[in-house]
Amino acid sequence: MSRPMADTLLEIDAISKRFGGFLALDRVSLRVRAGERLGLIGPNGSGKTTLINCVSGALPTDGGRILFEGRDITALPAHQRTRLGIVRSFQIPKPFTSMTVLENLGIPLEYAAPARSHGAAAALDILRAIGLDAKAQLRPTGLTQIEMRKLELARAMAARPKLLISDEAMAGLSSAEVDDILAILFRLNESGITIIMIEHIMRAVMRFSQRVVVLDAGTRIAEGTPEEIVRNPAVEKAYLGE
Amino acid sequence: MKTVRAFLVGVALIGLGLLLVGLRVNPYAYFAGYVVLQYVIIATAWNVLGGYAGYVNFGTPAFFALGAYTAIFLIEAFGAPLPVLILAGGLVAGLLGLGIGYLTLRLKGVFFSIATFALSVVLQTLIINWDYVGGAKGYTLIRPPAPFFGSWAILLFMVMVGLAVVTVLVARSVERSWIGRGLAALRDNEEAAECMGVPTLRLKLFATTLSGFFLGVAGAPFPYYVTYVEPSSAFDLNYAVNALAMPMIGGTTTWIGPVIGAVLLGTAQQVATVTISSELNLLIVGVVLVLFVVLAPEGIVGLVRRLRHR
Numbered sequence: 432m433s434r435p436m437a438d439t440l441l442e443i444d445a446i447s448k449r450f451g452g453f454l455a456l457d458r459v460s461l462r463v464r465a466g467e468r469l470g471l472i473g474p475n476g477s478g479k480t481t482l483i484n485c486v487s488g489a490l491p492t493d494g495g496r497i498l499f500e501g502r503d504i505t506a507l508p509a510h511q512r513t514r515l516g517i518v519r520s521f522q523i524p525k526p527f528t529s530m531t532v533l534e535n536l537g538i539p540l541e542y543a544a545p546a547r548s549h550g551a552a553a554a555l556d557i558l559r560a561i562g563l564d565a566k567a568q569l570r571p572t573g574l575t576q577i578e579m580r581k582l583e584l585a586r587a588m589a590a591r592p593k594l595l596i597s598d599e600a601m602a603g604l605s606s607a608e609v610d611d612i613l614a615i616l617f618r619l620n621e622s623g624i625t626i627i628m629i630e631h632i633m634r635a636v637m638r639f640s641q642r643v644v645v646l647d648a649g650t651r652i653a654e655g656t657p658e659e660i661v662r663n664p665a666v667e668k669a670y671l672g673e
Numbered sequence: 674m675k676t677v678r679a680f681l682v683g684v685a686l687i688g689l690g691l692l693l694v695g696l697r698v699n700p701y702a703y704f705a706g707y708v709v710l711q712y713v714i715i716a717t718a719w720n721v722l723g724g725y726a727g728y729v730n731f732g733t734p735a736f737f738a739l740g741a742y743t744a745i746f747l748i749e750a751f752g753a754p755l756p757v758l759i760l761a762g763g764l765v766a767g768l769l770g771l772g773i774g775y776l777t778l779r780l781k782g783v784f785f786s787i788a789t790f791a792l793s794v795v796l797q798t799l800i801i802n803w804d805y806v807g808g809a810k811g812y813t814l815i816r817p818p819a820p821f822f823g824s825w826a827i828l829l830f831m832v833m834v835g836l837a838v839v840t841v842l843v844a845r846s847v848e849r850s851w852i853g854r855g856l857a858a859l860r861d862n863e864e865a866a867e868c869m870g871v872p873t874l875r876l877k878l879f880a881t882t883l884s885g886f887f888l889g890v891a892g893a894p895f896p897y898y899v900t901y902v903e904p905s906s907a908f909d910l911n912y913a914v915n916a917l918a919m920p921m922i923g924g925t926t927t928w929i930g931p932v933i934g935a936v937l938l939g940t941a942q943q944v945a946t947v948t949i950s951s952e953l954n955l956l957i958v959g960v961v962l963v964l965f966v967v968l969a970p971e972g973i974v975g976l977v978r979r980l981r982h983r
Contacts, residue, residue, distance in 0.1 A: 487868060513870040525865035527858050529926065538858045541851055543870025590870055 439501075440465040440625050441486070441517075441594055446495030448481050448649075455481045457649045458495065463594070463627060468620050470640030470657070471629045474670055477646040479629045480522065483596050487519045488512045499594070513543045516593030520586075520600055524579040526571035532558065532582055533567040539590035554589060561585045561615055577608045584615060594625045601632050609635055637661070645669065679845060683838040690834035694827050703830040705947075707898060709939035710833035711891050714840045715912065716919035716931035718887030721844055722770075723917065724925030725853060726880040727860030728777060732789030733916035735796045736766045736885050738907035740892025745806045745902060748814065755832065755897065762893030763886040770885020774878035781863075790913070797908040811903030814896045829898050840887045845928040847883070856880055857926075888916075914955065915939075918962045924974025933973050 441463040448456040456478045463469055473479050484490040486497060488509030497505050504512055518539075527535050536554035544553075558564040563581050566574060571582060580600050587595055597616065601609045613635055620626050630636040636643065637657040645653040645660060647669040653660060660666055694703075715733065723729050740762030747753040747761055773789060780788050801809045819825045847853050858866040859873045867873045896902050915938065923934030938961065942954045969976040 489864065489868070508872075508874075509867045510870050510872050513868055519868055521865065521868075525862045527861035527865065529857060529861050538854065538866065538871065539869040542855065542872075586869065 438465045439463070440467075440499070442496075442498040443482075443486065444496040444498065446482075446485055446492045446497060448478075448485055448490060449493050455649050456485065456492075459646070459649070459651055461644060461651070463625060465593075465625055466620070466623060467625050468639055468641045469625075469627045470636040470643040471627055471646065472631075472633075472636055472643060472660075473646035476648075477669075478649040479646055480598060481649075482646065483519060483598055483627075483629060486512075487517060487596065510542070513539070513590055516591070517596070518543070518587045518590040518592035518594070519596040520583040520598060522599040522602065524571075524583045526574075526579065526582055526586075528571055531568050531570060532563060532574070532585075535571065535582060535586050536589040539586055543590035557585050557588045560618075561588070562611075577604055577611065580604065580612060581615070584612070588619070592624055594627065595619060596627045596629070598629045599631065600628075601630060601635055613639060676846065679842060683842050686838050687834055690831055694822060694831060700824065700826050703824075703826040705943040707826070707830050707833050708943060709936060710830070710837045712915055712919060712935040712939040713837040713932055714833070714887055714891040715916050716923070716935040717837075717840050717844045717928065718884050718891065719916040720920040720925055720928075720931040721847060721887070722880045722884035724920050724930070725848060725856040725860065726877060728877070728880070729783075729786045729917065730773075730789045730884070731786045731913050731917070732773070732791075732793040733888060734908040734910065734912045735789070735793035736769060736888035737892035737895070737912050738793075738800065738904070739766045739769055739796065740889030741895040741902055741907045742800055742806050743889070744893045744896050745812050745814075748896065749805065749812075755894065758897075759832075759836070759890055759893040763890040766889020766892070767882045767886035770881040770883070770888075771878060773885070774881035777877045777881070778874065793908060793913070797904050800908075801904045807902065809904065811901055812896070814900045814902070816897060816900060825897065829894055832894055836890055840890070841928060841932055843883070843887075844931075848928050852876060852879060911955065914958055918958050920972070922961060922965050922972055924972030926971075927974055930972050930974045937973075 439462050443459060443461040445458040445460050446456060447454065447458055459478070459482060471479050471482070481490065485492045488507060492505060496503055499512070499515055499517060504515065527538065533551060533554050536557060540553055555564060555567060558567055561581050561584060563578060563585055566578060571579065574582060584600060601612050604612065609632060616626055616628070616639060628636060628639055640657055643655065643657055643660045644651060645666050652669055653663045653666050655663065715737065719730060719733060743762040743765040744758035747758055773792065776788055777785060800806065806812055816825055819828045822828045822831065855866065855871045855876045858869065858871050859876060863873055892907070895907065899906070919934035919938050920931040921934070922938060923932065924930030938958060941957055945953045945957055965972065
């Protein structure tokens with residue numbers, strides 16, 4: 432990746448999303464640079480996951496545009512966005528339960544990876560990098576919580592993402608396990624993958640992110656370095672009330 | 674290589690069917706064999722959607738009857754020959770399959786199943802009120818003398834042997850292709866599959882269309898087989914129950930499962946019809962299905978696999 436840091440990879444331009452009478456996202460804009468580590472935080476119900484669903488294509492937007500590498504992807508179905516390089520992991524792991532761990536990686540390798548680099552070898556390389564190779568032949572139902580999260584990340588990796596959106600990959604994990612997942616995400620970022628992290632574990636987001644964006648009630652209320660965000664009175668108000 | 678071998682096995686099976694014909698056993702054997710083979714096609718076709726993609730279709734009678742009534746219409750209008758009837762029956766039922774494919778956009782799980790069941794009821798009502806194809810009083814077909822084998826029972830038996838082999842070969846190659854792997858992914862988790870690059874809608878449309886096509890193919894020779902078709906026999910609930918029970922008993926995740934289920938259950942039903950009572954059919958299906966759901970939820974294929982790994 433010889434892309435200069437200033438390049439915009441993802442541009443969210445004033446997107447809105449409404450569920451019946453409830454406005455979940457109100458003209459939210461956001462720019463993500465190539466190679467960046469962006470933290471997305473906000474209280475429960477602030478619209479973080481809705482925003483991710485709109486970017487990944489799981490939900491249609493009600494106004495606004497989404498550009499990826501300068502291309503308008505607002506109307507593209509989710510699987511085509513994945514092929515372009517926008518890949519997400521799920522808050523609650525959603526493995527393919529009838530397949531082995533290795534076969535789980537085979538699906539994105541076959542369907543999404545641009546070079547069509549199929550084969551067990553590519554899948555095993557990813558599992559090895561993430562520390563799951565010993566479980567390659569197991570069914571996902573036999574995995575522990577942390578292994579399930581790692582599988583979720585490994586499967587996302589197999590889609591060869593340019594932008595990885597990690598939706599609460601660490602919720603419910605122990606402190607040592609959080610460090611484990613963080614180390615993996617740092618390594619992925621070093622290999623050139625842009626990462627948006629949605630997380631409630633502040634210690635993790637603040638350590639990981641170069642820049643943090645705060646959502647509250649469907650609008651963007653703050654943006655800055657982790658240090659700035661911690662001292663921001665608007666953020667404190669959103670989380671703790673007045 | 675494996676595909677070539679499977680093809681050769683298929684050819685061998687057709688040869689075996691011809692051999693059976695040469696033996697000239699009791700004509701009833703061909704008559705009963707037709708029904709078992711018809712269920713091999715129905716179970717295999719149902720399984721492409723229900724087993725591979727995980728969408729349970731309760732509307733099998735709609736597709737089967739659409740195949741049969743397309744044939745009746747073509748016989749009545751043009752006097753079309755059997756191969757044309759089979760192809761046309763499949764195509765029309767395939768179109769209906771494409772239609773229910775779009776239903777999967779909004780309906781999942783049990784709601785999809787209810788919708789397909791409703792489809793069957795609606796279609797039956799339409800046919801009952803369409804006099805051109807016999808309406809409620811049914812349609813009687815006067816068969817010309819059989820062009821081959823000297824008997825319609827034997828000729829239709831051979832037709833079913835061929836159609837069953839083709840259906841199973843197609844299902845098998847779908848299962849082992851990238852399409853089959855994509856269908857398995859969306860069966861496990863549709864949202865995750867879509868996010869991993871699987872074009873879920875396109876694959877579902879493919880599965881519903883192919884499944885519908887072969888269900889229609891199974892129904893198209895039906896007028897020639899029974900010579901008298903009425904809506905209640907073409908839309909028989911038995912087809913819906915058997916189409917679901919046979920793959921469940923055999924195993925839904927591989928092509929061989931529905932074949933095993935259809936041969937076992939179909940044969941048991943035929944034997945019971947002759948030896949005990951024709952009404953006992955459904956009781957057998959019910960009891961066997963309950964046993965399997967409780968004791969071997971992955972069917973005979975799953976049972977064998979579990980025993981082998983022990």
